[in-house]
Amino acid sequence: MAGQLAVDASSSPETPAVGSPPVLVAKGVGVGYGGVRAVDDVSISISKGEVVGIIGPNGAGKSSLLGALGGQVKRTQGVITLGDRDISSLMPHDRARLGLVRTFQTTSEFARMTVYENLVTAAEGDRGASLRSVVLHPRQTAQRELELRARAWSIMERFEMTHTADLYGRELSGGQRRLVEIMRCLMRHPRVLLLDEPMVGVAPHLTGKLIDDLRGIAQEGLGILIVEHALEVVRKLCDRVVVMAFGKVIAAGEFEEVVRDPVVQAAYLS
Amino acid sequence: MGAWAFYITTLLVYFAVDVLSAFSLNLQFGYAGVVNFGFIVFQAAGAYAAAVVVLGPSGGVASFQQYVFGARLPFPLDLLVAAAAGALLSFVVGLFALRRMRRDYQAAVLLIVSLIALQVVSADVPLFNGSNGLTGVTWPFGEFFGATATGQPWLYLIYSLVICAVVCGGVWWLSRSPWGRSLRAMRDHEDAASAMGLNITSLRLQVFVLGGAVAGLSGGLLVEYIGAWSPGAWGYAETFVIFTAIFVGGVGNYRGVMIGTLLVPIIFLEIPRFLPAIGYPGLTDSLEWVVVGLAWMLCLLFRPRGILPERRLRAPRAEGVALDPAPAEGGA
Known part of the structure; x- marks a missing residue:
């Protein structure tokens, strides 16, 4: 075990692998559904430029943890900070405006909007698209539209998706929908990207390209936390891996070491 | 004016009022996904508000009809009051009916609001004259063109169509704006829209209040034409x-x-x-x-x-971007 991430979930978050100060830190986070503790006292951190993978069997609490970080799921305990700001009590849209964006386990494209609209809308979650701006500042709104247009096309070019610009979200394949979600996140200039099983539905021959794309995004300075079942993807993509079971972190470190851990093999891999 | 001409004119005035209502509801439901099963209440609020600011001060129990806030306001204040009444009621209802809950529950709450409002207004006579409703509502240009709108239906038709065109044009323009695009994102996937930074609660309330204002305006326009308004008109x-x-x-x-x-x-x-x-x-x-x-x-x-x-809105092309070819088979 490389010891990059504290295996003891109750301990303070570890020093990140990349060496830069962590951008997202969660300390002692808990999530409960009735009497069930889906996430129990989990601590985790992500640094700029780092890709951290979360693996674990079904029901381990991976998606609930992502929900707690993104604000979609109410946490019962713990503190979450983004940079030097405590975001524990912020609504999801406020967290997104600070740079914490996410994708979902089931695809969440805007089905009756085109891919282009999916992208430009994602960048509008601030005052630029407010009713007041639209009515009182039409010139600035028009100028902003031009900027968003250029950015949207640039991102679609990067992911080789320009041919889908005029397609509705509901007209895309499963893999294309995953790409739209990721492209949409990038429109917001995020600091941290939370990805919930982004490879589901992606054709096997294209997963390699998506891995390269995500690595490229991370190298530009984003922190990425990814929940993924495909271990081969995790091995190729992630700098560090966190293993969860029964709502707790049971192991953490580099992939090759984690998968050899007897505790992990007992709880998950076997 | 012959009977047929009057009939056609009346239908066209109704059409203008109904188009205003439908544009308002389409903005709320078609664009924002708010299932407003209580829509008619906000039109009624505008109609009652316009009626009481046109009828003049209430004569109290000695009068043949009772109502609150009686006044005599000139054009365009009467219609502005109607729109404000629809917006204000929408804001109050929206604060509790549009909380973060499933859309079918919201729709049920709004339908119940509609039923309760009808019972309250029917039973509370001092409010708006109970189930008998208000009558004798005149139009705002009486001193120039005669006391009632039905005395000059062609003029009122033009008046209605102009208001309808201006307001519906505004609603259409807002729908096509970045704000309207945010509404559609909220309609398609609330959680994803929120995760992208859109304040769903605020957006929903904004569109509800704006739609309520247009609904109230349509009610004001209608009551000044037909001259009366009662619970029988807004079931x-x-x-x-x-x-x-x-x-x-x-x-x-x-x-x-x-x-x-x-x-x-x-x-x-x-x-x-x-x-x-x-x-x-x-x-x-x-x-x-x-x-x-x-x-x-x-x-x-x-x-x-x-x-x-x-309609599918084609993406405006950015300079220097060439479309990459669609994969021949498979795809992502």
């Missing part, structure tokens, strides 16, 4: 007539909504007037609702996106 079923118009015309398509408005509240509901009387008295009137219900069901079965479905 909850009236909301479903407007919903049917939107579904038949095409949810999210304003041209379709205009066609639906022409077909449902105007043509479908007027045809029974020209049919020979059948069965017991009142049967023909009751059949109107059957026609509306059938129209909605047939539309959902055979053309669920309506006559003119929501």
